[in-house]
Amino acid sequence: MHPIGEVARRSGVTIETIRYYEREGVVPLPDRSASGRRLYDSAGIARLRFVKRCRDLGFPIEDIRALLALSKGDSKACSDVKLIGERHLRDVRDKIADLTRLEAALADLVAECDEQRPHCPVLRQLFAD
Amino acid sequence: MHPIGEVARRSGVTIETIRYYEREGVVPLPDRSASGRRLYDSAGIARLRFVKRCRDLGFPIEDIRALLALSKGDSKACSDVKLIGERHLRDVRDKIADLTRLEAALADLVAECDEQRPHCPVLRQLFAD
DNA sequence: CCTTGCTTCTGTAGTCGCTACAGGATGCAT
DNA sequence: ATGCATCCTGTAGCGACTACAGAAGCAAGG
Numbered sequence: 001m002h003p004i005g006e007v008a009r010r011s012g013v014t015i016e017t018i019r020y021y022e023r024e025g026v027v028p029l030p031d032r033s034a035s036g037r038r039l040y041d042s043a044g045i046a047r048l049r050f051v052k053r054c055r056d057l058g059f060p061i062e063d064i065r066a067l068l069a070l071s072k073g074d075s076k077a078c079s080d081v082k083l084i085g086e087r088h089l090r091d092v093r094d095k096i097a098d099l100t101r102l103e104a105a106l107a108d109l110v111a112e113c114d115e116q117r118p119h120c121p122v123l124r125q126l127f128a129d
Numbered sequence: 130m131h132p133i134g135e136v137a138r139r140s141g142v143t144i145e146t147i148r149y150y151e152r153e154g155v156v157p158l159p160d161r162s163a164s165g166r167r168l169y170d171s172a173g174i175a176r177l178r179f180v181k182r183c184r185d186l187g188f189p190i191e192d193i194r195a196l197l198a199l200s201k202g203d204s205k206a207c208s209d210v211k212l213i214g215e216r217h218l219r220d221v222r223d224k225i226a227d228l229t230r231l232e233a234a235l236a237d238l239v240a241e242c243d244e245q246r247p248h249c250p251v252l253r254q255l256f257a258d
Numbered sequence: 259c260c261t262t263g264c265t266t267c268t269g270t271a272g273t274c275g276c277t278a279c280a281g282g283a284t285g286c287a288t
Numbered sequence: 289a290t291g292c293a294t295c296c297t298g299t300a301g302c303g304a305c306t307a308c309a310g311a312a313g314c315a316a317g318g
Contacts, residue, residue, distance in 0.1 A: 005294060015295085016277060024275090035284055037295060046256055053255050057238070058231050061275070071252045078249035082242035085251065089239055092232045096225060102187055103221045109186070110218055113211035120207035122214065123200045126182050127175055134265060144266080145306060153304090164313055166266060190304070259318105266313070273306080283296070288289100 001031065001039035011048035018048060026051060026065055059088055130160065130168035140177035147177060155180060155194055188217055 008015045021027045027047050030038045040048075047068065054064045063084050070077045112121040137144045150156045156176050159167045169177075176197065183193045192213050199206045241250040 003295075014277080017275085019297090020276065033284095035295090037284075046258075049258075050255050055275090057235055058228075067252070067255070070249075071256065077252065078242045081249050081251050082239060085235065085239035085242065089232065089235050092228055092235060096228045096232060099187075099221055099225045099228065102185075103218065103225060106186055106214065106218050106221060110211060110214035113207045113214065120199070120210050122210050123196070123206065126179050126196070127200065129175075129178075132266075143306080146304085148268090149305060162313095164266090166313075184304090261318080262316090264314085264316105267311080269309090271306100271308080273304100276302085278301080279299085281297095283294100285294075286292090288291085 001041055002045065004038045004040070007038075007040045007045055007048065010045055012052045013048050021048070021051060021061075024061060026061055026068070057088075058092060059084075063088060130170055131174065133167045133169070136167075136169045136174055136177065139174055141181045142177050150177070150180060150190075153190060155190055155197070186217075187221060188213075192217060 002010075004015050004018060007013075008018060011018075013021070018027075022029060027044070030040050030044055033039055050068065050071070051064055054067060059067070066084055067081060070080050109122050109125065112125075131139075133144050133147060136142075137147060140147075142150070147156075151158060156173070159169050159173055162168055179197065179200070180193055183196060188196070195213055196210060199209050238251050238254065241254075
């Protein structure tokens with residue numbers, strides 16, 4: 001059984017975030033020592049690693065909750081995981097598309113400022129009706 | 130002079146967000162009617178439109194504050210606007226790059242789930258050491 | 259004038275996912 | 289015992305909103 005500091009180092013999740021995940025019910029309450037310190041077994045560490053990887057992939061907490069539930073062994077797991085993954089992939093692709101459009105608009109706008117001018121074309125455009 | 134509801138419709142910024150911007154000092158305090166209702170002139174409406182456009186382009190509030198200050202007429206305005214714009218453009222490009230990497234990792238992962246399996250390869254990978 | 263329905267006000271709290279204290283207790287090595 | 293590191297709970301804050309609750313104001317219609 002391992003204290004939270006060691007678990008933080010081994011999982012890559014900060015102590016404060018581990019406590020946050022516990023409060024939010026993302027991970028179960030760990031065992032405690034006689035003095036009240038959190039003690040995690042290897043399954044607890046693996047679970048936090050899982051959560052970290054999912055967060056790194058941009059899955060929201062709610063999806064991670066669902067994935068963890070699915071990981072508890074059920075014959076439909078893989079197709080459900082695929083549903084969650086594909087929806088998230090779509091979200092990511094949408095976001096990339098949005099940002100790409102935004103980038104183009106911004107690049108055009110910024111290109112109009114190329115010297116010191118009393119009447120900035122960018123500001124004029126942003127103020128236009 | 131126009132009440133907040135009309136200004137919200139004409140600027141595209143919600144009533145609540147207008148009040149938020151006022152609280153945050155993004156836009157100046159408007160005049161008030163005898164009964165305390167906010168009244169905006171055309172400059173106030175233009176300013177909110179400006180803020181909306183900047184938000185749509187992803188500029189953070191702090192940058193918008195700076196841009197509004199610059200719009201008050203100063204001979205260095207355009208080069209300062211360019212600095213703010215280019216920095217933001219870099220941020221957007223960084224974010225696109227991050228998301229593109231994430232999308233690739235996610236697409237690979239999701240591709241591994243293609244039928245009902247008791248032992249999902251995705252979950253296994255996310256749990257791997 | 260009264261009623262009705264809509265608009266507007268202030269203050270407070272919440273969203274998401276953390277992150278950072280403050281103040282106190284515990285654990286371990288010297 | 290001392291000193292330092294670790295850990296605890298509770299609270300507040302970040303950015304940019306968003307959504308009430310409860311009350312007051314406004315304008316049109318009867």
